[in-house]
Amino acid sequence: MQQSDVITPKIQWYPGHIAKYERKLSELLKLVDVVVEVLDARLPVASVNHRLEVTIRNKPTLIILNKSDLADPAQNRRWQKALAGENRRVMLYDAKGGQAKAQLIQHVLALGEAAMQKLMAKGRKRRPVRVLVAGMPNVGKSTLINSIVGQKKTKTGHRAGVTRDTQWVRIHPEVELMDSPGVIPPQLDSDEAGALLATVSSIGDAAFDEEEVARFLIETIDRLYPGQLARYFKLTEGEAPTLENMALARHYKLSGDQPDLLRTAQALLTEFRHARPGRITLEHAQHTPKEPESGEAESRTRQAPEPTEPPAEI
Ligand SMILES: Nc1nc2c(ncn2[C@@H]2O[C@H](COP(=O)(O)OP(=O)(O)OP(=O)(O)O)[C@@H](O)[C@H]2O)c(=O)[nH]1
Numbered sequence: 001m002q003q004s005d006v007i008t009p010k011i012q013w014y015p016g017h018i019a020k021y022e023r024k025l026s027e028l029l030k031l032v033d034v035v036v037e038v039l040d041a042r043l044p045v046a047s048v049n050h051r052l053e054v055t056i057r058n059k060p061t062l063i064i065l066n067k068s069d070l071a072d073p074a075q076n077r078r079w080q081k082a083l084a085g086e087n088r089r090v091m092l093y094d095a096k097g098g099q100a101k102a103q104l105i106q107h108v109l110a111l112g113e114a115a116m117q118k119l120m121a122k123g124r125k126r127r128p129v130r131v132l133v134a135g136m137p138n139v140g141k142s143t144l145i146n147s148i149v150g151q152k153k154t155k156t157g158h159r160a161g162v163t164r165d166t167q168w169v170r171i172h173p174e175v176e177l178m179d180s181p182g183v184i185p186p187q188l189d190s191d192e193a194g195a196l197l198a199t200v201s202s203i204g205d206a207a208f209d210e211e212e213v214a215r216f217l218i219e220t221i222d223r224l225y226p227g228q229l230a231r232y233f234k235l236t237e238g239e240a241p242t243l244e245n246m247a248l249a250r251h252y253k254l255s256g257d258q259p260d261l262l263r264t265a266q267a268l269l270t271e272f273r274h275a276r277p278g279r280i281t282l283e284h285a286q287h288t289p290k291e292p293e294s295g296e297a298e299s300r301t302r303q304a305p306e307p308t309e310p311p312a313e314i
């Protein structure tokens, strides 16, 4: 496919409930000791809300790379290292599986300890650590909270904008989490960030053209995981992974034998969102020389080839 054929769709989406919540955010931040910033592990850069990061500046932060079950395991490990910093811990999470919840609570307690010590130094009683769970729409904030409490305390859904107001949930005798609506800046950093967010449903689907976003997704996957989509759609040798060829391979046709491009685009987006073509990360971290390249259990489940270096030996 010619890269020049693909336009990066322009996307604008800023619903009223998000604007309202964003205005409230700086007040809420005064109430909390720790911020859990939930990112989509498939988009560890585009799903960062820079406005939110500026607002939370000095709060101890736990970055959760959520939906790590859908992302490329090798990239998961790299991003986990790349994003860590002072007063900033990073963990991989799968809110649907919810296995690492004890670890999550431990991180939050450790990050909140300084605030508790400060409180007690002023002669006040220790109280539960208060945590704001924040992040872009649909990254899994509410599912994460439910995974920890083991109950459906907060409403979840596969589209952006499900949580519309804030809600406190006690997740542990010493930890209270606040669920919050997904926040997206009124202006995204770039058209590319908007298009990437659309591929994972972090933007309401009425705000974008599925065919354009699907073409953008094909171009992005084919650049990072060459051949993967052609294999998944069972294209014949030498056939480029275009929406047209995928429609023909699936026999998705309109009357007059024209390829049904909309149906193909919708199928590709849905299947990608469930990682059916493989576990794919759409933004890749640079390789660091110290990183172990082989022998880790996770690499066994890896389905996608790594374009920047030879595949890990298993
Ligand atoms: N595979 C997988 N799916 C997840 C994970 N976390 C959440 N989901 C799914 O992602 C969708 C969005 O989850 P929510 O918890 O509603 O997301 P949210 O961040 O609260 O969304 P808003 O309230 O709209 O901002 C739901 O369909 C969840 O089932 C995860 O770790 N892995």
Ligand SMILES: [Mg+2]
Pocket: 141, 142, 143, 155, 156, 162, 163, 180, 181, 182
């Ligand atoms: Mg929610």
